[in-house]
Amino acid sequence: MWLPVLSLIIGLFLGYISELRIPPEYSNYLSIAVLAALDTLFGGIRAQLQGTFEDKVFISGFFFNILLAAALAYLGVHLGIDLYLAAIFAFGVRLFNNIAVIRRLIISKWNDNRKKA
Amino acid sequence: MKLNGKQLFLSIILLVTGFILSFSYQMTEKQNRSIERNNEWKREDSLRSQILAIQKSNQELSGSLRKMQGSIAKKEKKLAEQEQTSYNMVEDLTKLRLLTGDVKAKGEGIEVTLSDASYMPEGENPNDYIVHEEHIRSVIDELLVSGAEAIAVNGQRISHDTFISCIGPVISVNGTQYPAPFVVTAIGDSSTLEKSMNLYITDKLVDEGIQVRVGVNSEITMEPYLTEES
Numbered sequence: 001m002w003l004p005v006l007s008l009i010i011g012l013f014l015g016y017i018s019e020l021r022i023p024p025e026y027s028n029y030l031s032i033a034v035l036a037a038l039d040t041l042f043g044g045i046r047a048q049l050q051g052t053f054e055d056k057v058f059i060s061g062f063f064f065n066i067l068l069a070a071a072l073a074y075l076g077v078h079l080g081i082d083l084y085l086a087a088i089f090a091f092g093v094r095l096f097n098n099i100a101v102i103r104r105l106i107i108s109k110w111n112d113n114r115k116k117a
Numbered sequence: 118m119k120l121n122g123k124q125l126f127l128s129i130i131l132l133v134t135g136f137i138l139s140f141s142y143q144m145t146e147k148q149n150r151s152i153e154r155n156n157e158w159k160r161e162d163s164l165r166s167q168i169l170a171i172q173k174s175n176q177e178l179s180g181s182l183r184k185m186q187g188s189i190a191k192k193e194k195k196l197a198e199q200e201q202t203s204y205n206m207v208e209d210l211t212k213l214r215l216l217t218g219d220v221k222a223k224g225e226g227i228e229v230t231l232s233d234a235s236y237m238p239e240g241e242n243p244n245d246y247i248v249h250e251e252h253i254r255s256v257i258d259e260l261l262v263s264g265a266e267a268i269a270v271n272g273q274r275i276s277h278d279t280f281i282s283c284i285g286p287v288i289s290v291n292g293t294q295y296p297a298p299f300v301v302t303a304i305g306d307s308s309t310l311e312k313s314m315n316l317y318i319t320d321k322l323v324d325e326g327i328q329v330r331v332g333v334n335s336e337i338t339m340e341p342y343l344t345e346e347s
Contacts, residue, residue: 003124003125003127003128004124004127004128004131005131006128007128007129007131007132007135008128008131008132008134008135009135010132010135011131011132011133011134011135011136011137011138011139012135012136012138012139013135013139014132014135014136014139015135015136015137015138015139015140015141015142015143016139016140016142016143018136018140018143020140022144024148027144027145027148030137030140030141030144031141033137033141034137034138034141037130037133037134037137037138038134038138040130041130041131041134044127044130053123055122055123055126058126058130059126059129059130062130062133
């Protein structure tokens with residue numbers, strides 16, 4: 001269990017100290033990437049709790065979602081439509097859904113444990 | 118082994134997620150800071166424009182100040198001219214007052230004493246040997262022509278309306294009677310007055326049988342002649 005936690009800490013650290021600069025007009029892409037990452041992460045947790053977790057789906061979903069969101073934002077910038085808002089909306093809704101499902105699963109699990117005990 | 122692979126994938130995902138999250142956080146912070154800097158720049162700009170506006174108004178004010186100073190200088194010049202005129206007028210007035218005998222006069226001058234002849238041959242007309250009014254008048258005229266500022270006869274100031282008349286052996290000046298000798302005092306440049314007296318009038322008066330004595334006095338004081346109306 002220690003490896004994912006360690007990698008999360010390393011990732012946070014790297015991101016914080018990185019001197020990489022992206023122009024302000026690309027900050028939309030970054031926000032979409034953040035949402036996509038979070039969405040995939042919570043989706044993975046839900047799948048894990050439901051017992052339907054699959055590595056390939058998880059990994060491909062993570063990168064594919066990010067790329068799709070970025071492509072959508074790119075298209076939106078070039079069409080003059082704020083399409084990245086659609087991605088943000090979709091990811092936000094899914095994020096809430098996933099978190100709600102996770103909460104229910106955890107509560108039902110906890111209830112089961114109490115009944116057993 | 119399967120669990121390990123799962124964990125590896127999970128760690129990679131978490132690594133990327135953490136990176137993106139903190140990177141985004143850090144980016145936003147930097148942007149906020151740059152926005153603040155932008156605001157500072159705006160503030161600086163507005164302050165600079167305020168300074169510019171103040172400088173402009175200063176310039177305008179100094180321009181109007183210069184204009185006002187110019188007009189003040191003009192007015193002062195005018196005033197100075199007026200003062201010059203009034204000063205000249207006062208000077209003229211003083212001279213005229215001296216001439217009319219309205220003010221007390223003091224200064225150097227000469228004293229001409231006219232007296233009757235001390236020796237009168239027998240059988241001659243005594244009228245030819247005494248001082249007449251015209252003698253005094255001619256002396257006064259001569260002194261006036263020579264630039265005398267104030268003249269008095271026996272202490273009686275001569276003014277523009279003085280009358281001198283002969284009443285027998287005495288002469289009346291402004292109504293006051295005086296016997297011989299007559300002392301005509303004149304204030305003015307003493308050497309000029311003396312020279313003018315010695316030019317011919319003394320000889321003429323001596324010719325007419327009058328004793329004439331011309332003396333220079335460095336300090337003569339004359340009381341003003343106050344007529345009844347003044």
